[in-house]
Amino acid sequence: xxxxxxxxxLAALTTLTTVYPVLAAGTLGDFPGLLGAPSExxxxxxxxxxxxxxxxxxxxIAMSLAVQSTTDKSVPGAAAAVTGLEYNTLDFNFGNLTxxxxxxxRSFHYSGLLQGTISWKSxxxxxxxxxxxxxxxxxxxxFFSHDxxxxxxxxxxxxxxxxxxxxxxxxxxxxxxxxxxxTAGTTGTLASPEYTYPVxxxxxxxxxxxxxxxxxQIKMLVGSSGTADATTPVVYGTYxxxxxxxxxxxxxxxxxxxxxxNTVDSMVINQADSKDSSxxxxxxxxxxxxxxxxGTIVGxxxxxxxxxxxxxxxxxxxxxxxxxxxDLKFPGTSDWCIQVVGFATSGLxxxxxxxxxxxxxxxxPQYFKAGEKLSLPNSYGDxxxxxxxxxxFATLTFTPKTGLSAYYLSAIGGSTNSSILASNLNxxxxxxxxxxxxxxxxxxxxxxxxxxxxxxxxTNWLPxxxxxxxxxxxxxxxxxxxxHNGTYMKDIAKSSVNCTASPGxxxxxxxxxxISYGGGASTADQQYLxxxxxxxxxxxxxxxxxxxxxxxxxxxxxxxGNAIQxxxxxKTGTWSTxxxxxxxxxxxxxxxxxxxxxxxxxxxxxxxxxxxxVSTQDVVTDxxxxxxNPSSNxxxxxxxxxxxxxxxxxxxxxxxxxxxxxAQTYKEFTPVTVAIARLDTEVSATDKTKNLVVVGGPxxxxxxxxxxxLTFPACGAASGVPENAALIKVVKxxxxxxxxxxxxxxxxxxxxxxxxxxxxxxATLLKGQTATAVKVTAATAAGITAV
Amino acid sequence: MKIKITRRRIxxxxxxxxxxxxxxxxxxxxxxxxxxxxxxxxxxxxxANLRDAKNVPVYPNEEIVYREIMNPLVENITIAFKPGTxxxxxxxxxxxxxxxxxxxxxxxxxxxxxxxxxxxxxTSYDGLQGKIRNPIITLVNPNYSNETSVRLDDHVIFITGKxxxxxxxxxxxxxxAVIKFxxxxxxxxxxx
Numbered sequence: 001x002x003x004x005x006x007x008x009x010l011a012a013l014t015t016l017t018t019v020y021p022v023l024a025a026g027t028l029g030d031f032p033g034l035l036g037a038p039s040e041x042x043x044x045x046x047x048x049x050x051x052x053x054x055x056x057x058x059x060x061i062a063m064s065l066a067v068q069s070t071t072d073k074s075v076p077g078a079a080a081a082v083t084g085l086e087y088n089t090l091d092f093n094f095g096n097l098t099x100x101x102x103x104x105x106r107s108f109h110y111s112g113l114l115q116g117t118i119s120w121k122s123x124x125x126x127x128x129x130x131x132x133x134x135x136x137x138x139x140x141x142x143f144f145s146h147d148x149x150x151x152x153x154x155x156x157x158x159x160x161x162x163x164x165x166x167x168x169x170x171x172x173x174x175x176x177x178x179x180x181x182x183t184a185g186t187t188g189t190l191a192s193p194e195y196t197y198p199v200x201x202x203x204x205x206x207x208x209x210x211x212x213x214x215x216x217q218i219k220m221l222v223g224s225s226g227t228a229d230a231t232t233p234v235v236y237g238t239y240x241x242x243x244x245x246x247x248x249x250x251x252x253x254x255x256x257x258x259x260x261x262n263t264v265d266s267m268v269i270n271q272a273d274s275k276d277s278s279x280x281x282x283x284x285x286x287x288x289x290x291x292x293x294x295g296t297i298v299g300x301x302x303x304x305x306x307x308x309x310x311x312x313x314x315x316x317x318x319x320x321x322x323x324x325x326x327d328l329k330f331p332g333t334s335d336w337c338i339q340v341v342g343f344a345t346s347g348l349x350x351x352x353x354x355x356x357x358x359x360x361x362x363x364x365p366q367y368f369k370a371g372e373k374l375s376l377p378n379s380y381g382d383x384x385x386x387x388x389x390x391x392x393f394a395t396l397t398f399t400p401k402t403g404l405s406a407y408y409l410s411a412i413g414g415s416t417n418s419s420i421l422a423s424n425l426n427x428x429x430x431x432x433x434x435x436x437x438x439x440x441x442x443x444x445x446x447x448x449x450x451x452x453x454x455x456x457x458x459t460n461w462l463p464x465x466x467x468x469x470x471x472x473x474x475x476x477x478x479x480x481x482x483x484h485n486g487t488y489m490k491d492i493a494k495s496s497v498n499c500t501a502s503p504g505x506x507x508x509x510x511x512x513x514x515i516s517y518g519g520g521a522s523t524a525d526q527q528y529l530x531x532x533x534x535x536x537x538x539x540x541x542x543x544x545x546x547x548x549x550x551x552x553x554x555x556x557x558x559x560x561g562n563a564i565q566x567x568x569x570x571k572t573g574t575w576s577t578x579x580x581x582x583x584x585x586x587x588x589x590x591x592x593x594x595x596x597x598x599x600x601x602x603x604x605x606x607x608x609x610x611x612x613x614v615s616t617q618d619v620v621t622d623x624x625x626x627x628x629n630p631s632s633n634x635x636x637x638x639x640x641x642x643x644x645x646x647x648x649x650x651x652x653x654x655x656x657x658x659x660x661x662x663a664q665t666y667k668e669f670t671p672v673t674v675a676i677a678r679l680d681t682e683v684s685a686t687d688k689t690k691n692l693v694v695v696g697g698p699x700x701x702x703x704x705x706x707x708x709x710l711t712f713p714a715c716g717a718a719s720g721v722p723e724n725a726a727l728i729k730v731v732k733x734x735x736x737x738x739x740x741x742x743x744x745x746x747x748x749x750x751x752x753x754x755x756x757x758x759x760x761x762x763a764t765l766l767k768g769q770t771a772t773a774v775k776v777t778a779a780t781a782a783g784i785t786a787v
Numbered sequence: 788m789k790i791k792i793t794r795r796r797i798x799x800x801x802x803x804x805x806x807x808x809x810x811x812x813x814x815x816x817x818x819x820x821x822x823x824x825x826x827x828x829x830x831x832x833x834x835a836n837l838r839d840a841k842n843v844p845v846y847p848n849e850e851i852v853y854r855e856i857m858n859p860l861v862e863n864i865t866i867a868f869k870p871g872t873x874x875x876x877x878x879x880x881x882x883x884x885x886x887x888x889x890x891x892x893x894x895x896x897x898x899x900x901x902x903x904x905x906x907x908x909x910t911s912y913d914g915l916q917g918k919i920r921n922p923i924i925t926l927v928n929p930n931y932s933n934e935t936s937v938r939l940d941d942h943v944i945f946i947t948g949k950x951x952x953x954x955x956x957x958x959x960x961x962x963x964a965v966i967k968f969x970x971x972x973x974x975x976x977x978x979x
Contacts, residue, residue: 055908062883065888
């Protein structure tokens with residue numbers, strides 16, 4: 001019994017919570033919610049005497065109801081994945097690639113590099129590939145720098161790569177005796193290359209044929225290589241080379257055709273010989289001919305390449321400036337060339353011998369900014385600079401302010417009251433875009449101030465205030481200290497110990513803020529903002545007027561406290577009983593180089609102080625802060641600095657970077673009872689227990705007439721529909737008590753069509769509408785008026 | 788306590804068990820009319836019995852029509868109809884609502900977006916040019932048709948209801964063709 005009572009009460013509650021929103025509804029702003037979603041069905045009723053406009057209107061309403069049953073959901077994007085090695089721990093100041101990356105990079109680091117065997121004369125020989133970061137034994141680091149003093153870097157973080165250091169290596173891991181290819185044992189040398197049984201290797205995916213080694217050199221055939229016959233060509237560029245006739249192991253006739261199939265050249269070439277085709281600009285080398293007695297070619301092994309360049313000798317050094325047979329560039333590139341290590345013995349490839357493809361641009365070093373990369377030939381792999389370790393920064397903005405009022409602050413972390421402590425204050429506002437970032441005495445604020453009042457005419461004290469932003473009351477507050485020597489209100493008294501000498505000496509005041517992203521950065525990731533005030537010749541206890549003031553903000557880490565220095569000067573030159581100092585950067589109202597100084601490590605590792613006030617690009621400092629657009633901001637006497645949430649590092653990869661997936665939005669279907677359309681003549685007694693949307697006026701739709709309490713057909717003025725307009729109206733308790741009918745009725749069919757368009761744009765035109773009925777003259781906000 | 792089982796009781800029990808087995812076997816196979824289905828948690832009602840619509844022919848086949856309409860490349864769907872008498876217009880309006888509303892829901896559920904729909908009136912059913920991104924659904928009013936079918940022809944889907952002298956029959960045929968098209972698009976299967 002007890003259980004039944006509880007169940008009954010729960011059922012009643014469930015019913016009430018389901019029904020209540022419907023009962024409470026009744027305005028157009030509740031449509032389509034008042035149609036009974038999610039639990040009740042509803043019908044859309046079209047008059048049996050319809051116009052073509054009603055067909056279009058039905059589609060509008062159908063769309064509207066479908067859209068209302070969905071919600072937009074977002075899927076966050078995904079960062080691009082790296083195949084290979086990726087580190088975000090590199091020092092942005094002078095960090096070498098090899099500080100994080102192994103050298104060389106092997107196939108187990110990056111799967112794009114191969115390690116396996118090649119086959120030569122039915123035997124297999126081991127090899128492996130590497131990417132080297134110090135190919136020739138580097139004396140120059142491959143490093144990251146933001147040196148402001150180097151053209152090409154200019155304060156922007158760059159990856160600095162030097163010519164001749166980055167390379168690819170193909171390493172033989174097993175001895176291969178090329179001279180053993182023939183019984184004589186004399187081929188495979190530079191004097192007598194082995195064309196019949198060359199060693200096929202793939203450097204960076206491109207096939208080369210080694211035909212001779214010795215004296216620290218190798219001779220390779222370069223270009224397209226393969227086996228041709230009368231129907232199967234070897235293709236190079238737009239040309240196809242066929243072998244149409246030949247004599248076994250002796251000669252072959254080759255035919256060169258263009259992309260249209262036209263013969264442009266033909267020639268007979270002896271085995272192991274080559275000929276040039278001037279017509280095609282090619283050199284064709286025949287390395288082997290297999291033919292029948294009747295001259296039919298079974299297969300001719302050809303190498304086809306640029307004229308004069310299919311056979312080249314590579315030594316222990318290379319550059320990218322040679323031409324013809326001295327063109328040692330890797331095919332298809334302009335900055336990569338081929339050189340070798342080893343190959344000392346004639347006709348013998350020893351284990352450990354290497355063929356190198358080295359990056360040797362004529363301009364060195366080269367600079368790569370975030371998002372750029374150095375790609376190996378054939379896109380075999382990249383050395384890429386992705387960006388910062390984390391892209392989370394708090395942006396600090398320093399802005400001169402005048403005429404501010406400070407309110408009494410109960411305590412740091414407390415709130416202000418409505419009493420003004422001091423007014424007519426000038427100074428600097430320090431604002432962060434991340435709340436809680438500026439720590440004042442350990443409490444995080446979004447804004448802090450260093451403010452200056454007029455000279456006290458009685459004591460000659462020069463008041464300086466440290467203010468904080470009271471976000472609750474939207475005003476700036478200062479903790480009052482009756483002795484004027486408290487923590488948050490400071491005075492530079494002309495006679496106080498703040499003055500180093502008296503008379504004629506300078507008086508100083510200093511204050512430390514801590515910058516901690518959102519107030520939550522670890523101590524190691526915090527930066528320190530040091531405000532230093534110096535009043536020149538303010539030391540006289542009796543009456544000497546202070547003529548100038550130098551404000552100096554420094555921002556940096558515990559290791560480098562002066563990474564940024566902002567020079568705010570008093571532009572009026574006075575600090576009197578009627579006038580507080582008024583600030584600007586350095587000595588003019590325009591941008592000046594000396595407005596801002598930063599510390600910047602140069603490309604030799606030396607720290608220099610640089611004047612960056614007129615730099616037109618962002619400048620990275622040695623503390624990992626980023627000075628944003630100095631020139632433009634300095635001109636407005638503003639300084640903007642991005643402070644990283646965590647200590648700044650560089651993120652780089654070696655390998656392949658995939659494609660990042662962008663964030664997307666999709667429509668998620670919310671299960672509701674899906675509407676059914678009916679003609680008014682079809683509506684049954686059962687249908688009249690549901691909520692309705694009726695389309696068409698009472699002249700053409702009998703259900704509309706009934707809902708409006710009219711006798712069908714009710715046309716013209718009798719319809720109650722505004723002339724030359726449409727009516728959208730919620731009728732309560734029709735077709736049954738507790739049910740609703742939404743009437744969409746026009747004076748003419750075109751007016752009904754317009755009203756349907758309004759329904760279709762429900763989210764922008766009707767949502768929030770508090771009336772139960774509106775007159776529609778156009779499908780715009782202005783075309784809808786409550787009636 | 789001793790239970791006495793009489794012969795009459797045994798017969799009664801046997802008959803009862805046989806009846807239960809008979810009902811359990813036959814009941815699920817009775818072709819009750821189906822007017823609504825559960826579509827991803829929503830009760831989706833239809834204007835006619837889905838069992839009747841199941842047999843409407845689809846050309847060239849259901850798979851091809853499904854791939855034509857529920858294609859992620861689709862950006863805009865055009866509904867074409869030929870204005871006629873008030874009754875014909877009313878039929879077209881009702882079927883247009885059914886197609887647009889249910890297709891839009893199907894797109895949002897299965898593909899995560901809703902393509903745009905536009906409705907055009909045509910003077911002829913010939914020469915319509917659909918595209919893979921913009922298929923056309925043509926409502927061929929029963930007054931112009933001698934078959935009930937769904938037919939795809941080069942990105943144009945013709946939905947036709949067979950003509951009849953009985954207006955209710957006309958509308959029902961039109962309904963069945965539209966429902967068959969929606970069954971294909973929404974992958975609604977009626978087993979028997």
